[in-house]
Amino acid sequence: MSKLKFQAQAQRQLKVGENTYLYYSLTDGPLTHYHDVARLPVSSKILLENILRHLHTEHCELSALEAVANSHGKGSSQEIAYHPARVLMQDFTGVPAIVDLAAMRAALVARGGDPQKINPLSKVDLVIDHSVSIEKFATDSAYQENVAIEMQRNQERYQFLKWGQGAFDNFSVVPPGTGICHQVNLEYLAKGVWSQVTEAGTVVYPDTLVGTDSHTTMINALGVLGWGVGGIEAEAAMLGQPISMQLPDVVGFELKGKLNEGITATDLVLRVVQILRQHGVVGKFVEFYGDGLDLLPLADRATIANMAPEYGATCGFFPVDAKTLEYLRLSGRDETTIALVEAYTKAQGLWRESGAPTPQFSATLSLDLSSVEPSLAGPKRPQDRVPLSAMKQAAEDAIKLSGRDDLSQPFTLAGTDVPMHHGDVVIAAITSCTNTSNPAVMLAAGLLAQKALAKGLARKPWVKSSLAPGSKVVTQYLAKAGLQPALDALGFNLVGYGCTTCIGNSGPLPDNVTQAVSEQKIHVSSVLSGNRNFEGRIHPLVESNWLCSPPLVVAFALAGTTCIDLSQDAIGQDPAGNPVYLKDIWPSNAEIAALLADITQQQFREQYADVFRGDDNWRAIDTGTGSTYQFDTNSTYIQQPPFFEPAYAGNQADIKGAAILALLGDSVTTDHISPAGVIPKDSPAAQYLRSHGVAEQDFNSYGSRRGNHQVMMRGTFGNIRIRNEMVPGHTGGVTRLSGEQQVRFIYDAAMAYQQAQIPTVVVAGKEYGTGSSRDWAAKGTLLLGVKAVIVESFERIHRSNLVGMGVLPLQFKDGENRQTLKLSGDEHFDILGLGSSLKPNQDISAVIHYADGSSKHISLLCRLDTEMEIAYYRAGGVLTYVLNRLVA
Known part of the structure; x- marks a missing residue:
């Protein structure tokens, strides 16, 4: 047939x-x-x-x-x-994606083509949520002041995005100050079932998507299959190219029983992350099943689905059931949509029914929800769960590991009469899509604040506290419950709607705290209700970062230290000097449930009634007109990227004489590779900005400058915590040239190699590319002249991104690695067999030329996994592949 x-x-x-x-x-x-x-x-x-x-x-x-x-x-x-039905973007990853589309239009025009051929063919929503920074906090005016700073800093970027909204079809922008993209997706954008009008009639099908943020997976809680991809893959999907993938394993995860009194969804997800990381689900789907789902609210499912990148899976999927319909109705979806979701999923066998036969999975795991206990995760990986009762020991171990032994040593904090100590909490942030989408934990934080205030407790003076909800609905239900005043009184004032501390937009610490930590070398900590706590991510001065539930964030702000066992130690004292324990102020499930019942459909409908309109600041932005963007060569935010220039036109030949640019260890994250957070004042990126007349206070963040490849390539591999084994004793983005001893910035070395027309490779260990789906981790690698990345294993999204930019991903075989091969960084590689006969997952030959004149032949696994990926690599990346087809 x-x-x-x-x-x-x-x-x-x-x-x-x-x-x-x-x-x-x-x-x-x-x-x-x-x-x-x-x-x-x-x-x-x-x-x-x-x-x-x-x-x-x-x-x-x-x-x-x-x-x-x-x-x-x-x-x-x-x-x-x-073929995903739609694409979701946030502005950090969305700006460079739209820059690329604008550059494709310019390249097509230069080749005599019609710029209107470059248009998204599927629905694209971009939510501006990653640009707000916590400059002001713990004041009633913090929100307004942070918004004003955000608009002033990002005017040029926002002008560009508004131009894109007018220039491209099927492209919508949710303005700043609305919410986090994943929460907006869950509460408003997702439909559950999508439709398309054809000549034969209206065809309905599952709502599916890819997103330019790894936590796109949160939408799987709604029965919507979606996951994070790099901006490169997303751009290809926008232009009608399918996502090329190998058929994944589906691991079944059974949930049974129910959570005990006082246990939060955050505690549950940290346990799930730990279990799945230990099992190993990289590149796999995880699908949750079991009777435990009958009592698990959709918001709790969203918390679990959100952290799929942390447990390594492509997605964590929850089938549609009665709880899904309840949430669709609560969040304001119309009854026609809800009826269609129910009828379609039942007709297609996509509906979950309690007691139904278990699907066939490649493997199964099980968790009794009653076994979950209060937990945190850290100090630098989300899978390293620590029970609350073991937190004191874990925090002290992290401090000792950093070389500080005297944990009782007091330090001076200017302007106060209280000393600081190692392990003190300097950032306490209720932030991130993971938890701010969950009303139960947000209300729990407010109730705990209210009870703490009644006991006379206050946050410690060295704690920078903040509340950054994922949508305005959160503000509405906290206010209706009467909990916001208590949060305000403890310093958890609204600072903005967006992804803040979790992505490094924590803003500066107070001057006296910065001075104390910097000058006295205090090992300080953060606690945040986020999903990421990698080294150097939250704040450059903060060495230990702990993930936990929103109420625990408040609790640690009150305690002021992570070196405490809150399961039995007093959190503080009341005005009479009596000890106050966490159990004294922890809200009951019944108290939380009573407030949850007051959240209404009307609250959601009010907040999303005019979601694309924006405030006066947004509406006042003048975008200009035209189907092609007029790039300003003097701009330090938006520059035309060189990806469509002849130098990046394709990969057809073997790689000869490649030097090692960096020799790295295990678990190198995209945070280590891709520029993120603040721009250090002595970095190559800072030197570039100064040379273009930008004052240090206006550097903004790397994320805000992702539309300028000149800034981003200078920050690639520039993380302050990265460790290049070629320069032992140094941390940060430094290296040396082959055969030399002088330590220099990786960017400077890369430019020296390019000047000498010497290709380079990066060599690393296991789990290379763990973390956020940052396209600049691949784009920056390409622009530095790296032709191949040779590692022991890749994280899924980054490997795909490298292919999408025409960088060759290779894996060591047969137990070999940089250590067994005795690599020092002075070697050169020949990578052979890249001709026309190359097949997916083929073994290819490489020759390592050592500094002493000897050589060694090894076999490497080529991680071009599909024929389509080979075609992308040959073309020099997926965007060039699409452009070539349009021209042809």
Whole structure:
């Protein structure tokens, strides 16, 4: 049977109320001839429907359909083409993506083409949420002042995005001050079921997406399959290219029982992260099942789904069930949409029913929810869970590991009569999509603040406290519950709506704290309700970073230190000198439930009624007109990138004589590679900005300057905590040239190699590229002249990003690594076999030339995983591939 005939025979009608829809059936028609389609994981069924619906395209074949239908939840090397219904962006990753599209238009015009050929073919929503920085805090005016600073700093970026909204089809911008993209997606943008009007009728299908932020996975709580990709992949998806991937394993995770009194969704997710990291789910889907879901609110599911990048999975998926419909209704979706979601998922076998047969998974895990205990995670990895009762010891161990032994040593804090100590909390932030989307933990934080205030407790003077909700709905229900005044009194005033501390937008510490920490070398900590705590991410002066629930953030702000066992030590004293314990101020489940009942559908509808309009500042931005963007060569925010210039036109030949630019260890994150956070005043990026007349106070952050490749390439591999084994004893983005001893910035070395026309490689250990899906980790690598990255293993998204920019990802084989091969950084590599016969996942030969004149032949695994990835690599990256096709 031809694939077109197969597709036609699968089409069915679905009547919902007065409306009749078309859909491609998984439960009736030709697919029923395959074994156990009904027992496939729901996430696999969504992939199956996606291929079935796109069989008429050149990328989807019956062989892929058959592979998924017969997969029994197990992955394989079968290449599949995934066409997401839409794309979600945040502004840090979205600005460079739209810059690339603008540059593609310019390149197409230069080749005599029509710029209107460059347009998103699927719905794209960009939420401006990553630019607000906590400059002001603990005052009633903090929000207004931070907004004013944000608008002043980012005027040029916002002008560019507004131009893009007018110039490109299918592209919408949610203005600043609205919320975090993932929370806006969960509360408003997602539909559950998507539709498209065709000549035959309205076709309905699962709402699916990819996003330019790794925590796009949060939407899987709503039964919407989605995950984070690099900006490069997202741009390709926008332009009609499918996501090329191998069929993933689906690991089943059973939840049973229920959480005990006082246990939060944050405690649960930290346990889940730990379990799944230990099991190993990188590159896999995780699908949750079991009767424990019957009592697990959708907001708790969102907390778990959000942190899929932290447990390493592509996504953490929850099928649609009654809880999903409850949330859709609460969050203001219309009844027609809700009825369609229910009818469609039941017709397609995508609906979860308690007691139904367990799907077939590649492996299964189980967790009794009653075994979850209060926890934190840190000091630098989200999978390193620490029970609350063990926190004191864990914090002290981290301090000792940093070389400080006298934990009782007092330090002077100017302007106060209280001493600081190692382990003190200098940042306490209720932030991040992970938890601010969850009303239960946000209300718990407010209740704890209210009870603490009644006991006469206050935050310590060295603590910078902040509240950055993920949407304005949070502000509304906290105010309605009467909890915001207590939070304000403890310094947790509203500072902005967006992703703040979690991405390094924590802003400066108070001057006296900065002085004390810097001059006296105090090992200080942060506590945040976020999902990321990698080295150097939260604040350059903060060495230990601990993830925890919002109420625990408040509690540690009151205690002022992480060197405390809050399960039994007093958190402080009341005015009479009596000890106050955490149990004295911890809210009960019944108190939280009573306030949850007061959250209404109307609150959501009011806040999202005019979501794309923005405030007066946004509406006043003048964008200009025109289908092509007029790049300003003097701009320090937006520059035309060179990716479409002849120097980056393709990869056809072997790599000869490549020097090692950096020799790195295990768990190198995209935070280590991609520029993020503040721009250090002595860095190459700072030198560039000064040379263009930018004062230090106006440097802004790397994230805000992602539209300028000149800044970003200078900051690549520039993290203050990165350790290059070529220069032992040094930390930060430094290296040396082969055969030399002089220590220099990695950027300067890369430019020296480019001047000498010497290609370079980066060599590293396991889990290379862990962390956020930052496209600049790959773009910066390319612009520094790196031709290949050779490691022991890759994290999924970064490997894909490297391919998308035309950088070759390679893995050591047969137990070999940089240590067994005795690499010092003075070696040169020949990488062979990259000619026309290259196949997916092929072994290729390399020759290592040592400084003493000897050489060694080794075999490397080429991590171009699909034929499409090889085509992208050959073209010099996915964007050049698309441009070449448009020109042709």
